[in-house]
Amino acid sequence: MRVVVVGGGKVGFYLVRTLIEHGHHVSIIERDVQRCQVLAEEFPILVINGDGTDTDALVDAGAESAEILAAVTGKDEENLLVCQIAKRRFRIKRAIARVNNPKNADVFRQLGIEWSVSGTGIIAELIEREMTLGKMRTLLTFHHGDMTILEVDLPATAPSVWKRVIDLAGDLPPESVLVAVIRRERVIFPRGQTVLEPGDTVMALVHTDAAATLNRVLLGEAPADA
DSSP states (O other): OEEEEEOOSHHHHHHHHHHHHTTOEEEEEESOHHHHHHHHHHOSSEEEESOTTOHHHHHHTTGGGOSEEEEOOSOHHHHHHHHHHHHHTSOOSEEEEEOSSGGGHHHHHHTTOOEEEOHHHHHHHHHHHHHHHTTOEEEEEETTTTEEEEEEEOOTTOTTTTOBHHHHTTTSOTTEEEEEEEETTEEEOOOTTOBOOTTOEEEEEEEGGGHHHHHHHHHOOOOTTO
């Protein structure tokens, strides 16, 4: 895959290294001459000393044939502009922006940049999710963070224990489904008549916003901010 990276700071440096290790064809644009020299000495890639908002620099970096562009400079306004140019001028399929201030993430989406990543925001979200879900464990998050696969161990005191799945259906959030029950090394695919037992590990697919409700139904625990 052909990827253009704009911004050769620490984030850009390690992003390029990771992409190369995964076999992608990478080029990078960086304003600072000395930083360009470091990048050129470290990686066998095309390094352009220039402004990522300059279409000529983007052309030189191969934006016309790139499938993905990642703008990872330390300035949100520059990352936003680079991604807009990538999508409108070069019709790049995926333009990904680093968001340094999490408050700007909604602005990016409103302006058409669907793929934005905030390190601060991700860490804060993980902490908040851990506080909210208690004993639930997040196994996987996907679809831009909207969907989550969770895992929970049922203690004997859980209100869902000794109940059939069909009995819980009315209380489970509509944006959720119980996908598996692990019972003493045996995997059970739950049906309506499946009875949950103490010690069962339940795996569920749930919309992230409904995870706290699922937590309450299975474990009887209210969200931390309730």
